Amino acid sequence: MRLLQRAQNLALFFCLMFSLLLGGVVAAAEGTAQPEYRFGVTPWQHGQSDDDIRAHYKPLLEWLGKKVGAKFIIVGASGYGETIDLLANESIDLAAISPVPFVLAQQRNPRVTMLATELSWDFGNRKKSPSYDGFIIARADRNDITGLESLRNARFGFVRKQSTSGYVYPVAYFIRNGLNYQTFFSRIYFLGSQPRVTDAVASGSIDAGTTWDYNLKQAIDKHGAVFKIVAKTGTIPNLGIAANSAVPLEMQKKIRNALLEAKKELFRGLPAVGYVVKEESYYDPVREVVQLVSGASGMKGEGR
Secondary structure (H helix, E strand, O other): HHHHHHHHHHHHHHHHHHHHHHHHHHHHHHHOOEEEEEEEEOOOOOOOOOHHHHHHHHHHHHHHHHHHOOEEEEEEEEOHHHHHHHHOOOEEEEEEEEHHHHHHHHHHHHHOOEEEEEEEEEEOOOOOEEEEEEEEEEEEEOOOOOOOOHHHHOOOEOOOOOHHHHHHHHHHHHOOOOOOHHHHHEEEOOOHHHHHHHHHHHOOOOOOOEEEHHHHHHHHHHHHOOOEEEEEEEEEEEOEEEEEEOOHHHHHHHHHHHHHOOHHHHHHHOOOEEEEOOOOHHHHHHHHHHHHHHOOOOOOOOOO
């Protein structure tokens, strides 16, 4: 009986120890569970699907997750208007976002902050830059188009309202030159994407239109050297990664620092070649443009 009792006590002891050990392992696992953050992305070129965008961002976000100990869930949006809503309302935690939509989201939610700004090659592929240039372009063989005034009564193509380089900066450029674009041009088209604008210029279906340097380089690859730059509408901060207060400040710092270490192979399919941290004041010129243009038209937010 004594041996049986001793064996029973010993078995109970080991069962208790196993339970405590298992509970400790579970508690440790729960304590070290990776936080999950919703990362908003939008198609920024015509013809790109949600799957295309996910494929472009997946390598970067998987690498970033390993660096900071988190998991990033890609959330697709139909446009920057939806991304602004989601980011400002904290329905997503972070977003790849252009400067004008960033400013608009921050106006609605001051807790939105830009963690890092993309670096890209400048138009001449000479150096990496945290900004890009917006242009008004025409066909190179249009000898009658020599400057802004020569576009009076022309057929003109924008991208869509709130496209940073495809509407907002060009309209600010017109305003600063004393022009009302709604009466200056004979016909105005909102073509929905940057490539559609350059395609329309190349085909001659419009006389001139707006674009940005990355798309212009792609259009030259597609159509040949058929374009000329009529005017530069501004130097514009690159797209960046913004976060709201749903991401703890310590995690924001980790993400920012990690992005500065990202290598070029993580950016295949994206216009970025790296990231840099810019002061909040870097976006003040964008805020000025938004204020200038917002009085002339409704702004709901788009993208490049």
